[in-house]
Amino acid sequence: MRTRTIVIIVLLLIVAAAAGRFWFKAKNAEPTASTATTAPASPSSPAPAKPAAPTPLEFLASEIFTTEPAELRQVMLLTGSLRAVDQVTVKAKVAAEIRSISVREGEAVTAGQVVVKLDTAEYDARVAQARGNLNNARAQFEIATKTRDNNLALVEKGFISKNAFDNSASQYAAAKANVDAAQAALDIVQKSLNDTISRAPISGLVSVRHVQPGEKVATDARLIDIVNLQKLELEAAVPSSEITQVVIGQKVELRVEGLPQRFEGKVVRINPSTQAGSRSVPVYVQVANPQNLLRVGMFADGRLLLKSKPGAMTLPQSAIRSVNGGSFVFVIINSKIERVPVTLGSSGVVGDEPRIEITSGLDFGAQVIRTDMGNLSPGTVVRIAATPNR
Numbered sequence: 001m002r003t004r005t006i007v008i009i010v011l012l013l014i015v016a017a018a019a020g021r022f023w024f025k026a027k028n029a030e031p032t033a034s035t036a037t038t039a040p041a042s043p044s045s046p047a048p049a050k051p052a053a054p055t056p057l058e059f060l061a062s063e064i065f066t067t068e069p070a071e072l073r074q075v076m077l078l079t080g081s082l083r084a085v086d087q088v089t090v091k092a093k094v095a096a097e098i099r100s101i102s103v104r105e106g107e108a109v110t111a112g113q114v115v116v117k118l119d120t121a122e123y124d125a126r127v128a129q130a131r132g133n134l135n136n137a138r139a140q141f142e143i144a145t146k147t148r149d150n151n152l153a154l155v156e157k158g159f160i161s162k163n164a165f166d167n168s169a170s171q172y173a174a175a176k177a178n179v180d181a182a183q184a185a186l187d188i189v190q191k192s193l194n195d196t197i198s199r200a201p202i203s204g205l206v207s208v209r210h211v212q213p214g215e216k217v218a219t220d221a222r223l224i225d226i227v228n229l230q231k232l233e234l235e236a237a238v239p240s241s242e243i244t245q246v247v248i249g250q251k252v253e254l255r256v257e258g259l260p261q262r263f264e265g266k267v268v269r270i271n272p273s274t275q276a277g278s279r280s281v282p283v284y285v286q287v288a289n290p291q292n293l294l295r296v297g298m299f300a301d302g303r304l305l306l307k308s309k310p311g312a313m314t315l316p317q318s319a320i321r322s323v324n325g326g327s328f329v330f331v332i333i334n335s336k337i338e339r340v341p342v343t344l345g346s347s348g349v350v351g352d353e354p355r356i357e358i359t360s361g362l363d364f365g366a367q368v369i370r371t372d373m374g375n376l377s378p379g380t381v382v383r384i385a386a387t388p389n390r
Contacts, residue, residue: 078236078302086228093195118196134182144175204228237280314355
């Protein structure tokens with residue numbers, strides 16, 4: 001009984017000691033907390049940290065397209081090689097040896113200029129022979145004329161018979177025919193002699209020289225080729241399904257391989273028949289070439305203007321996105337990306353770039369993201385990098 005009482009007393013003392021210790025710590029902590037609550041913050045203490053600003057998405061200036069009025073052109077593409085409207089091959093009109101050629105490739109010639117001379121010895125002899133035959137025929141004709149005139153006077157006086165006069169009249173007619181034949185023979189050989197000199201039929205440039213002095217050429221042998229570069233022509237094949245859009249007089253813009261500038265031409269002819277196999281229709285485009293910059297055989301790309309719409313709002317094809325049958329673009333408004341639905345119109349080109357007309361949804365001056373950047377979130381902060389000065 002006594003032991004039990006002692007245990008209870010010890011437990012009570014332990015509880016009392018723990019309670020006193022807790023009360024002492026709580027009392028000492030109250031002034032510190034009050035001081036911390038009422039005391040002003042020290043000027044040297046750091047300010048509370050703010051949340052970090054989002055990093056803007058940066059675009060290059062080349063990745064942004066600013067809308068502005070432009071001329072939208074609908075064109076038909078044409079391709080082909082250039083050829084000269086006027087080009088000829090000078091051929092030998094007679095068979096002879098080449099005596100001289102006064103021009104070479106690339107040299108200019110004028111219409112009527114002597115370009116090739118053939119040897120004339122054989123034709124000089126033929127002319128002399130024909131002229132001798134003509135003189136002989138004329139002499140015979142004079143004798144026949146006098147005989148006929150004398151016999152006419154005699155037959156009128158009854159000194160000769162009518163039959164004798166008729167014989168003299170027949171001889172007169174035969175002599176006259178011989179003169180005409182001899183004159184024609186002389187004209188033929190004289191022409192052959194003249195044909196030993198070949199002249200340029202057109203003005204232009206010599207493109208090919210086929211022969212050299214001393215060569216023996218046959219009739220119709222090719223001597224030189226001459227082309228006039230002042231007017232060139234592009235022959236292009238147009239599908240029969242599109243030929244109704246082509247009319248004579250339409251303008252064509254040509255770009256020629258190897259030359260930086262562009263050339264203007266126009267449709268001058270349309271072939272009335274289609275080509276076998278392809279069923280396409282040849283169209284002929286003429287282009288002026290006053291400075292001789294173009295050459296025969298150059299490959300050219302042409303754009304036949306079908307329709308033009310000035311002042312149109314257009315966008316590059318890469319700037320337009322499509323989803324669920326609708327179209328939209330990403331526009332930068334107040335430095336943030338916005339998704340704007342647009343209505344599309346006709347397609348065409350502005351300069352050399354394919355464009356699509358925007359009929360509603362945008363105003364001129366809008367900054368449109370022209371490249372496909374994947375999935376962009378509306379509201380994303382963006383920044384356009386400055387173009388470096390060069």
